Amino acid sequence: xxxxxxxxxxxxxxxxxxxxxxxxxxxxxxxxxxxxxxxxxxxxxxxxxxxxxxxxxxxxxxxxxxxxxxxxxxxxxxxxxxxxx
Numbered sequence: 001x002x003x004x005x006x007x008x009x010x011x012x013x014x015x016x017x018x019x020x021x022x023x024x025x026x027x028x029x030x031x032x033x034x035x036x037x038x039x040x041x042x043x044x045x046x047x048x049x050x051x052x053x054x055x056x057x058x059x060x061x062x063x064x065x066x067x068x069x070x071x072x073x074x075x076x077x078x079x080x081x082x083x084x085x
Contacts, residue, residue, distance in 0.1 A: 015025050
C-alpha cells in the first residue's frame with residue numbers, strides 16, 4: 001500500500017471516527033454552507049452559469065465538428081487498412 005493511501009485512510013478514519021474529527025467536520029461543513037450562502041458567491045455562480053449558457057452553442061458546434069472529423073478519420077483509416085493484404 002502506498003503511503004498516500006495509508007495517509008488518506010488514516011485521515012478519513014480520524015475525521016469520521018473521532019469526536020474531535022466529527023466536530024471539525026461539522027465546523028468545516030458549517031463554514032462551507034456559510035460561504036455558499038454568501039451573496040457574492042451566489043452572484044459569481046449565477047454569472048458563471050450565464051456565461052456557460054451563452055457559450056454552450058459555440059461549444060456544441062465545435063464538439064460536433066470534432067466528432068465529425070474523428071469519424072471521418074476513423075472510417076478513412078479502416079478503409080485504408082482493408083485494402084492492404
